[in-house]
Amino acid sequence: MNESRSNLARLFAPASVAVVGASASPNKAGYQALAALRGFPGRVVAINPKADGPISGFETLPSLRAVGAPVDLVLFAVPAAACPELMREAIDCGCGGGLIVGGGFAESGPAGAELQAELGRLCASSGFRLLGPNTAGFVNKQASLTACFVPSVDRLARGPIAVVAQSAGINLTVSFLLARLGAGISQAIGLGNAVDVDAADVLDFLAAQPETKAIALHLEGVNQGRKLFETLRRVTPKKPVAVLAVGRQDVGEFARSHTGNLLGSHALCVSALRQAGAVVVDSTEDLATTAAALSLHRMAPKSAPGIGVVTAQAGAGLVMLDLLKANGVTVPELGPATLQRLSANLPPITYLKNPVDTGRPGPTFADVLTAVTEDPHIDAVICYALSEPAALLPATVLPDLARGATKPILFGTMGPRDELEPTLAALRSAGIFAAESPEQLARAAIGLVQDAAAQARLALPQPERPPPRLAVPDVPDEHSAKQLLEGMGVPAPRRRACASHEQALEAFERLQKPVVAKVLSSEVLHKTEVSGVMLNLAERAAFTAALVRLDAIPLAGERRYLIEEMAPPGLELIVGALRNPSFGPTVVVGLGGTLAEVWRLTATRLAPLTSHDAEAMLEELRITALLEGFRNAPPLDRAALLRLLVSVGDWIHHHPEIEQLELNPVRLYQRGLLALDALLIRTPPAS
Numbered sequence: 001m002n003e004s005r006s007n008l009a010r011l012f013a014p015a016s017v018a019v020v021g022a023s024a025s026p027n028k029a030g031y032q033a034l035a036a037l038r039g040f041p042g043r044v045v046a047i048n049p050k051a052d053g054p055i056s057g058f059e060t061l062p063s064l065r066a067v068g069a070p071v072d073l074v075l076f077a078v079p080a081a082a083c084p085e086l087m088r089e090a091i092d093c094g095c096g097g098g099l100i101v102g103g104g105f106a107e108s109g110p111a112g113a114e115l116q117a118e119l120g121r122l123c124a125s126s127g128f129r130l131l132g133p134n135t136a137g138f139v140n141k142q143a144s145l146t147a148c149f150v151p152s153v154d155r156l157a158r159g160p161i162a163v164v165a166q167s168a169g170i171n172l173t174v175s176f177l178l179a180r181l182g183a184g185i186s187q188a189i190g191l192g193n194a195v196d197v198d199a200a201d202v203l204d205f206l207a208a209q210p211e212t213k214a215i216a217l218h219l220e221g222v223n224q225g226r227k228l229f230e231t232l233r234r235v236t237p238k239k240p241v242a243v244l245a246v247g248r249q250d251v252g253e254f255a256r257s258h259t260g261n262l263l264g265s266h267a268l269c270v271s272a273l274r275q276a277g278a279v280v281v282d283s284t285e286d287l288a289t290t291a292a293a294l295s296l297h298r299m300a301p302k303s304a305p306g307i308g309v310v311t312a313q314a315g316a317g318l319v320m321l322d323l324l325k326a327n328g329v330t331v332p333e334l335g336p337a338t339l340q341r342l343s344a345n346l347p348p349i350t351y352l353k354n355p356v357d358t359g360r361p362g363p364t365f366a367d368v369l370t371a372v373t374e375d376p377h378i379d380a381v382i383c384y385a386l387s388e389p390a391a392l393l394p395a396t397v398l399p400d401l402a403r404g405a406t407k408p409i410l411f412g413t414m415g416p417r418d419e420l421e422p423t424l425a426a427l428r429s430a431g432i433f434a435a436e437s438p439e440q441l442a443r444a445a446i447g448l449v450q451d452a453a454a455q456a457r458l459a460l461p462q463p464e465r466p467p468p469r470l471a472v473p474d475v476p477d478e479h480s481a482k483q484l485l486e487g488m489g490v491p492a493p494r495r496r497a498c499a500s501h502e503q504a505l506e507a508f509e510r511l512q513k514p515v516v517a518k519v520l521s522s523e524v525l526h527k528t529e530v531s532g533v534m535l536n537l538a539e540r541a542a543f544t545a546a547l548v549r550l551d552a553i554p555l556a557g558e559r560r561y562l563i564e565e566m567a568p569p570g571l572e573l574i575v576g577a578l579r580n581p582s583f584g585p586t587v588v589v590g591l592g593g594t595l596a597e598v599w600r601l602t603a604t605r606l607a608p609l610t611s612h613d614a615e616a617m618l619e620e621l622r623i624t625a626l627l628e629g630f631r632n633a634p635p636l637d638r639a640a641l642l643r644l645l646v647s648v649g650d651w652i653h654h655h656p657e658i659e660q661l662e663l664n665p666v667r668l669y670q671r672g673l674l675a676l677d678a679l680l681i682r683t684p685p686a687s
Contacts, residue, residue, distance in 0.1 A: 003127035010096025014072030021077035022046030030077035070094030080104030100133035135192025136168030159184020165218035177288035182428035200231035214295035225583035236277030240294035290447030297408035301455035305379035309355035312385035387415025399430035412441030481678035495564035572665035592665035607649035
């Protein structure tokens with residue numbers, strides 16, 4: 001274990017803690033830090049050079065040097081300006097890590113940003129690990145450690161779920177929502193400004209903690225997206241991760257092409273998280289629900305698990321069915337043998353195929369639930385029943401059923417709070433997820449299904465492909481970009497690059513009519529916006545007039561022309577690849593042509609792509625009907641499009657000198673495809 005990793009473990013699971021800036025004044029952070037540490041079984045040292053005795057009953061020393069031994073965790077409860085020098089002392093003393101609760105750093109302006117940058121430099125040069133600054137701290141229930149400055153956090157129960165959040169408010173919100181679900185926490189970690197320890201570091205640490213069974217992650221922004229992506233790919237096969245990613249924003253100056261405009265940073269982040277195996281949710285309630293369910297009932301990897309729905313109230317069953325299907329969850333019809341078993345235990349007026357409507361639960365309810373659970377098409381069962389005094393409460397039979405079942409059974413109910421609490425507590429103590437609404441129950445099942453499907457995808461074998469190495473011109477234009485594409489096996493229309501009217505007229509005579517005449521210049525990113533594309537030119541006079549119109553386009557450099565054969569009609573798509581500052585090489589596909597940014601129907605993945613990633617992109621794009629042949633049209637070459645997506649991903653992944661590649665449109669046919677336009681942008685030289 002290297003020093004940086006071992007120091008991270010010292011930070012989150014310390015044997016000793018020092019509070020720098022310890023205070024006897026209750027309104028000071030140094031007092032609150034000591035108060036929170038009263039239950040910690042390890043050594044706690046209060047650091048205050050002005051104190052003449054113990055503070056709040058803790059051993060007090062004038063400096064970290066006076067401790068006499070390296071401290072694992074240092075809590076800095078001092079003004080921002082004092083932090084760098086005190087951190088240097090901690091590093092010199094061999095301390096493992098620290099956290100800074102106070103603000104006044106990057107969030108406060110340029111001066112604070114420089115202070116924060118200095119902290120980052122100190123960490124990078126020493127191996128010292130820092131949580132924050134501007135963090136409320138963390139809780140490690142396994143170590144009985146509360147290094148947190150939020151009241152009542154010490155009352156959270158110990159359990160199997162780790163909560164990691166950039167916001168202290170969200171961290172505690174999710175932790176308390178978990179408590180309402182009867183789920184305890186193993187850790188609750190606030191990242192704050194994350195100058196050193198970030199979400200990826202924490203995920204790596206938690207993956208090795210046996211008491212953590214599931215992770216709830218909140219993100220407000222991702223500075224090192226590729227690092228997070230790679231970490232999640234390692235962690236999610238070991239432990240499920242549910243993520244709430246906020247920050248729906250545009251890409252600002254990065255949008256240099258149509259591809260950039262189509263790729264918002266939030267959309268890219270969500271796609272990358274899912275590609276890495278995480279379950280992405282839309283609210284704090286869903287984050288808590290999904291993490292709680294996954295901590296109890298993780299399913300085996302499967303591309304499309306089947307969910308059985310058992311309900312005592314038809315209306316609740318419809319609510320759950322609607323939510324499940326809206327999220328792409330398979331709710332299969334039960335097999336003939338199962339239906340026969342159900343009909344022997346339920347009145348003929350009930351619906352049996354799935355959902356199974358039991359009506360008011362009675363003595364046969366256990367047999368009904370067992371039959372659904374044992375159906376070969378079913379991988380997990382959700383069961384909902386109101387708490388009714390005159391009916392059998394299904395919860396009374398669930399613990400025994402769940403113990404004998406090989407598939408997860410999740411339960412939901414509703415009724416007077418005082419009546420429900422003992423029931424819910426009994427279910428949760430038996431390891432059964434218990435919800436308090438049909439929607440919450442369905443959301444839990446959706447999380448289980450999405451996790452199982454993601455892990456099935458990650459487990460698929462990945463064939464090795466040789467890296468494509470092609471020379472990229474210093475000043476690429478459409479013609480040279482298409483030459484590179486053809487070297488990759490991507491066809492383009494027959495064409496000629498011409499430097500004069502005479503050469504263009506010669507090309508016109510040699511190429512099949514009609515032709516397209518385009519301005520050819522690296523200065524022009526989008527030719528249609530400057531009337532730089534002339535279509536359907538079949539006569540010499542019309543062609544000559546088109547060249548004159550192209551000459552009217554103002555250019556600073558060399559003026560050239562690209563003469564191409566017109567391509568037959570087909571389905572127009574945009575295929576792009578770009579190098580995102582945070583997530584690195586990325587591929588996007590969508591409906592193309594001049595209206596690409598109007599339709600905004602796109603799917604995104606990080607490169608390199610597997611064939612399974614490419615397939616998932618087309619499914620997400622929802623153009624299956626077009627690919628299979630719409631209104632008696634012939635089916636289109638899906639395989640050729642998949643190969644293109646994988647090739648483009650390989651190309652930008654292995655060519656760091658490429659910032660963006662855009663093919664718009666790509667025209668897809670019954671057999672093959674053509675790249676009608678190509679835009680290539682080199683990566684700017686490092687300043």
